[in-house]
Amino acid sequence: DQQVKQNSPSLSVQEGRISILNCDYTNSMFDYFLWYKKYPAEGPTFLISISSIKDKNEDGRFTVFLNKSAKHLSLHIVPSQPGDSAVYFCAASFNAGNMLTFGGGTRLMVKP
Amino acid sequence: GAVVSQHPSWVICKSGTSVKIECRSLDFQATTMFWYRQFPKQSLMLMATSNEGSKATYEQGVEKDKFLINHASLTLSTLTVTSAHPEDSSFYICSASRDMNTEAFFGQGTRLTVV
Secondary structure: OOOEEOOOOEEEEEOOOOEEEEEEEOOOOEEEEEEEEEOOOOOOEEEEEEEOOOOEEEEOOEEEEEEOOOOEEEEEEOOOOHHHOEEEEEEEEEOOOOOOEEOOOEEEEEEO | OOOEEEEOOEEEEOOOOOEEEEEEEOOOOOOEEEEEEEOOOOOEEEEEEEEOOOOOEEOOOOOOOOEEEEEEEOOEEEEEEOOOOHHHOEEEEEEEEOOOOOOOEEOOOEEEEEO
């Protein structure tokens, strides 16, 4: 039973446009959500997070939106750059702890 | 951010042998460390949580006698894959945090190939 799902295994976007990566979760007890970027044969790199008391968090080109009623979050990257090409994982935790449940990942390809 | 180092980055071993993977927090003391496994094109799955000085807590379906975890100091946790078989071939990643409620930092991962 996957508690965190990323339904799009891949996404292709033109450089300069917006990338939108989506994530759904089923467990309403999750109260902290994170996005990671990962390259092959490397560990995940933290990008941005959001607490369940907020519905938006922004950091430079990255914005995360949280819709608690829909149990859905999304990561917006704008403008997208070729260097953003990687696999993006969303993750969720309880009590803002650091034991994470990951989604399946979405491979983002940003074309020059 | 803090630095977490894993060693080795990759290892090839023969079936039936044991392999030890180290996870070190280089510039902070990690009370809690996590071990994840990632199969090709799949998500990172939590294997176990280890707290310094106590026994690791394993996730359902993870054999604790096969995946031995030791967290003997505040800067080092080790994962030993005992009697490794080809199906254990995977990418193993650790993360470390000062405690259960602070940010966890990931190591660079270890690619294990069992032949």
